[in-house]
Amino acid sequence: MTRFFAALAGLCLAGAASAASPLADEPLDPGKAFRPHARLVAGEPSATGSERHGIDVEYRIEPGYYLYRGRLRFEVSPPTLLIGPPELPPGTEIEDEFVGKSAIFRDRVTIHLPFVVSVAKPGRYRVKITAQGCAEGRICYAAFPQELEVNIPPGYRVTDGASPPVHRGLPR
Structure with a gap:
């Protein structure tokens, strides 16, 4: 009797594995293939030595997928929080069969959205992203x-300094 149940369990597992294998070839939903996370940046040093203030958006990209650098757009709402042009790393140049020569990101990428005001009002803000990948x-x-959502706590201050031109997203 024990052998019977062991054989039956083995058949069930084999059937489940063969039923799952076609799904393994299906592309992931974009929300699972490209997972963004937002983090408030307050006074961290930049590569130039100045302090960075803004929002870092980190994308975790699944193996076998890539995100187009030039197809990322950002908007923060409510629009009382102004951001400068996104600071993106250069990416990797490829000859893409779908769009030609393109810069892409694989694995992970962090994009900095700098604030352009000296005081950011406390509250919850939404970072709206439009992305495209393969x-x-x-x-x-x-x-x-x-x-994504980011929370700015009471008393958060952006130090005065070089404020880039005001943009409400990535210019085209």
Whole structure:
């Protein structure tokens, strides 16, 4: 009797594995392939030695997927919190079968959204992102929206200094 149940369990597991294998070839939903996280940056040193203030958006990108550098757009709402042009690393240049020569990000990338005001009002803000990426050699996703929240605590101050020109997102 024990052998019977062991054999039955083995058949069930084999059936589940074969049923799951076609799904392994299916591309992930963009929200799972490209996972963004937001973090408030307050006074951290930059590469130039000045203090950075703003929002860092870190993308974790699944293996076999890539995100287009030039297809990222950012907007913060409510619009009382102004951001400067996003600071993006250069990325990796590729010849893409879908859009030609492009800069892309794989694995992880952090994009800095600098604040352009000296005082940011406390509260919750939404970072609205429009992104586009591909599953390597299989499919390119249409531009997809993603949204994150960041909380600015009371008393948060941006030090005075070089404030870049005001933009409400990435210029085209």
